[in-house]
Every structure is written in C-alpha cells, then in structure tokens.
Amino acid sequence: MGNKNDQLHTDTMVTIEPIDDLDGIPCANAFSTEEPKTLRLTLSAGERAETHDHPDRYLVLYLISGNLSLQFDDESYQLESGDIVHFDGAHTNISSATTDSTALFVLSKKIK
Numbered sequence: 001m002g003n004k005n006d007q008l009h010t011d012t013m014v015t016i017e018p019i020d021d022l023d024g025i026p027c028a029n030a031f032s033t034e035e036p037k038t039l040r041l042t043l044s045a046g047e048r049a050e051t052h053d054h055p056d057r058y059l060v061l062y063l064i065s066g067n068l069s070l071q072f073d074d075e076s077y078q079l080e081s082g083d084i085v086h087f088d089g090a091h092t093n094i095s096s097a098t099t100d101s102t103a104l105f106v107l108s109k110k111i112k
Contacts, residue, residue: 037107043097054089066101
C-alpha cells in the first residue's frame with residue numbers, strides 16, 4: 001500500500017487527502033473538481049475571512065482546532081474546537097479566529 005496521497009480506488013471512487021497537505025492559505029480546496037465543494041480554512045489568531053456569502057449553497061463548518069467567532073448578518077456565535085455548524089449560505093458571514101484555527105467547510109449546492 002502506498003502513502004495516503006496515492007490512494008485512489010477507482011472501483012469505489014474513494015479519494016483520500018491529508019488535510020495538512022492541502023495547498024492554500026487561508027483557504028485550500030480539498031477536491032478541486034468534485035462536489036460538494038470542500039475547503040480547509042486556516043486562520044491565525046486575530047485573522048478573519050472577509051464578509052461574504054454563498055447564496056446558492058448550504059454550508060457545514062467543522063472546527064477542527066482553535067476558536068472562531070462566526071457572524072451571520074447581525075448575530076455572532078463563539079465556536080470551540082469540535083463544534084459543527086450547518087447554515088444557509090445566503091446569510092452574510094464573517095469568520096474571525098480568536099486563536100490559531102483550522103476549519104473544514106463543505107458547501108452543498110441548493111437543489112432548485
């Protein structure tokens with residue numbers, strides 16, 4: 001068996017990517033041609049992702065490590081390592097790291 005990066009099983013279409021090996025700061029796309037869109041967000045303490053939305057998607061955020069302040073429109077939520085959040089991407093959101101943080105985002109297309 002090769003290393004994890006070489007594991008692609010064509011009979012089951014399984015792809016394995018070590019999250020720490022993904023290229024891109026603060027965002028790294030895990031599977032660039034695959035849906036749902038899957039991103040790793042890495043922020044240092046005090047950094048933030050700019051205000052944005054994803055109107056055609058639902059999002060799941062899993063906070064792998066650290067602490068994030070997540071703001072939706074006018075409401076703010078404090079997340080700790082291990083928290084998982086599901087939300088509608090139509091809401092304007094901002095992620096701010098209160099400590100060095102790594103999160104996994106899964107963006108699923110809304111079916112119309």
